[in-house]
Amino acid sequence: MTGTGAGHHRPDGTRSSPRVPAGRGHGRPAQLPSRLAALCERLPQDRIRALEDLLTRLTGPDDPLLGRFTVAQSAAGLSRQLEEMTQAWRAEAPDLPGAGLALVLATVRALPRPQPVQTVVSGPLSPAIPVRLTSGVALEVIRSADAALLIASFAAYGAEDVVAEIAAAAGRGVEVDLLLEESTHAAAAFSALPAEVRIWHRTEAGAGVLHAKLIAADRHTAFLGSANLTDRALGDNIELGVVVRDLKVVEPLVEHFRWLIGPANDVMRRV
Template identity: 40%
Template sequence: MTAPPVPASEPTPVAGLSAVLARLAAELPSAHRQAWIRVLHASPVPAPGVEARLLTAWPGGTRAELARALMRAWSSALPTPDGPAVALALQAAAVAHTTATEARRVDLVVSGPTTAAVPVRYTAQVIAEVIRAARRRLIVVSFAAYQIPEVVTELRAAADRGVRLDVVLESPREDGGVLRQDARTAFGTLAADFWHWPATRRPTEGGRASLHAKLIAADDHTAFLGSANLTGQALTHNLEVGVVLRNPEVVGRLVAHFRTLMNQEHGILRRL
């Protein structure tokens, strides 16, 4: 009689080992994990002494429960891989975990008053880092802009290394916006394409709409989103908060949104 298939909800022994290795990759500090990899690489089979060597491989960093889980899963795996294969699998799981974590990391950014709840990462510093991360295209969106010489210096450096700059700003009142002056003056002679939201393309009901978004996106991989305008006061003294996204999927959608808005045929924004 043919044995019944294993239900999809029940992990196979090999899947159990994979799950334990993924857990080790996520929970063990890098140096501790490397010490375990060395032990595994020198262990042909899951013999009883291997667990003891794991526990003494990294002084001061005992992970008895993880060591037991690893040995149990390794011994149960069919076919049973040798130690170097398990070591290689743990190393691969660690690389995959690091790559996924870095790609989806979110950093908090503050200006003005700070507390112990958020490690200090000032808005001006983060904006400079995001600008420096751009290699092909940089999209800068702000409601207002003035007194930002440090930001303009970074943008000039980006333009000098061949980065295409698109700067989207709110318009002055005479052009259908709500600002008292043209925000482009803050950028001097910066080599960039400047965009605005013409009055003829804004909603006419429910009051005057404004371009109030704040975004700096480097290529399709890194973006800063926050409450701060590109003004000297906002980047230093105001109480402002924001986040840096390093998730290419999310950042890519944000960038695609603004590229669609900039489309000369169908978009609402127009190049100045």
């Protein structure tokens, strides 16, 4: 029987083991391990578990369940990654059951792993690299704050989903600081937020502008990029950013902006 992961019957009645990935031709390394590693690197823990659950139900790379799951993915580039994983599985280990791949994912998930920098874009999407959309990432980072949220933007307009998410954060007790450029009237976009949300402007109007774009949740996650908090920047403009989850990078970054709003330093004033 093939395609079930049971291996093949030998003439003496015993079964051979399912084939596992091996390099093919002139020492070419197997692609399946790297495809699985890339999925583990990209997906959060809950999404990896969901993929594991799917894989345990698959008989092989041509199982229709996998095809339907792949087509249903809306995250930019994820369907392509799954297709590449499936192609490598079919080429290198077609007799390996999905449960074998699920075990690999579970093993990687159980190990401590560095949090990679994640690419974020607005505007047209290409299949070149796995990316996430600015609008969704901004909301996700705001939502992940437990105690403190620090946001800097040169301009702000519309962005109702972002404003609503900031209000929700303040409602659950998160301390919110918004550092905004006064000359763009960015503060007007947040006029509906509760009074406990602190808004800050530069103290010296002629000493340059606040041009930074940052969303920092507590001290664990920072979203840095070119996009302002406007509808066009979050969705239509060609913008680029990264999400950083390395505490060694995020903590001093947050400390710097906390220093900027420190009253003794006379850099920012509360509006």
